Amino acid sequence: MTQRPAIDTALALRREGEAAASSLPPLLVAAEHLASTVQMGGHGRRRAGAGAEFWQFRPAHEGDEARLIDWRRSARSDLQIIRDREWQAAQSVHLWVDDAASMQFSGAKARPEKSARARLLALALAVLMIRAGERVGLAGPLAPPRPGKAQLMQLAALLSAEGAGADYGVPEASAIIARSRAVFMSDFMGDPGPVQSALGALADRGVNGVMLQVLDPVEEEFPFDGRTIFESIGGTLRYETRQAGDLRSRYRDRLAERRALLASLARSAGWQFSTHHTGESAQAALLWLYAALERRR
Template identity: 65%
Template sequence: MSPTLQNEALQSRAEALGQSLPPLLAEAEMLAATLMLGEHGRRRAGSGDEFWQYRAAHQGDPARAIDWRRSARSDGHFIREREWQAAQSVTLWVDPAKSMAFSGGRERPPKGDRARLLALALAVLLLRGGERVGLAGLAQPRSGRSQIVRLAARLAGEPEAGDYGAPETAGMVGHGRAVFVSDFLGPIEPVEAALSRAADRGVRGALCQILDPAEEEFPFDGRVIFESMSGSMRHETQQAGELRSRYLARLAERKDRLSELARAVGWQFSTFHTGAPAQSALLWLYRALEGGR
């Protein structure tokens, strides 16, 4: 490619990014604001300035840790605990593969759009709470407002060529947190391998499966041509309705397997649909990270 054509292609991609980035970021910040979570609470005892709770003193607690004013109001001794406030590193992976471009209805967003929105809204919440957030293989975990813009730019990139994505673990911080957002409809082996690598580094987190309602219900009958988003796979049937029970059984097996894999390494798993409001998925993700602390 000549330098002129390269410059034109670069300019075209830059203009497309400039058009897509502000809406994605604005929508993510609006979604994050709907949760009204306030300051990000770590909800466990540790070093910090904020009071968390009183607890009864146990044998072995140093005398200097006792809150004598609180203890004077009862017959026992109490320890004043502060809330743990050390920042955590959270690494996000959002499936960029072609399968995420699917939407079964004009009124519903593609799965990839919902996945990117959720990831960026979660990043907004975490960064506002002082955490460090990054994208696996694309952006190292950092804190601050500028990181939100950086993540939005990375998420607005072009999709990959393949039908299904493999979770990326590059950039994960040991003993940090991670979130994988995907339809998880491709080969299961890459998911197993990624979770194993994460577990070896002490990383815990959540698998968030995004599906279109059509993929959940299989509302097809009669003659149907099924084609992958990349066009590499194609299947034509005259009696699609007869495939429904087998398809739903396979989907249930896949969900069970993902749940088992997550449970085995201390992660959480849940499925959400593009036809439902995004708030429930965002709240679940936020709480899932809290629960892994």
């Protein structure tokens, strides 16, 4: 009998916890779980700058300020030695996830749509960045970069919303803060002109970033033969052929050309580019995104 109050309290706490969890957007729950598999910790950035934590000693280079020299350590060497401290000032990260109709494609029931994978990766990346002390928001005006759990809730709600009606997406860049960082996720199957314009404008504002092309394996392999009707998700484009297999080589060449163009545009802007397939591990893609975004230029 004496144990009953404790049992009742435990059951009440469990019900409260389940109710709180059920109120979270499913996308945020999945993103938190994915982020936990690649948790970097609070000191994963490893960049020199203003901060209290010692990082490393290194030889002084031209342009280093005299106040950064560790004179005691330098006295034991023939060189002047800099005492680097780990960079700790919060920066802004902007996310653009293509929500156009083309991103709704999946070539198999067992695989997620491209849009679902891209949104999951974007929010999981936001979880990691906010845990590391960064401010994260969207590339558009709806969610400026902010820190904290409340921001994750807002990002989850916005990323869970229905997409646009256009067949292919156009990057948003007007709200991205100068000298911040940005992440673009899309299949990049539409006109590359807007992508080039956005990257050029952002490079002029000192914005660094990464581009992740998200594709379904079917779009890479083109496993079609015989009579086939190709139709865009939005229904605005339609093409019928009786010998789809004859198109395979030309399609793959065009896809390779598009990927090479995207990689070239990224390099020109000082960005990094990679391709992720929805049949692959989301964890591997998240690791690449985090490392690429944090890599020193």
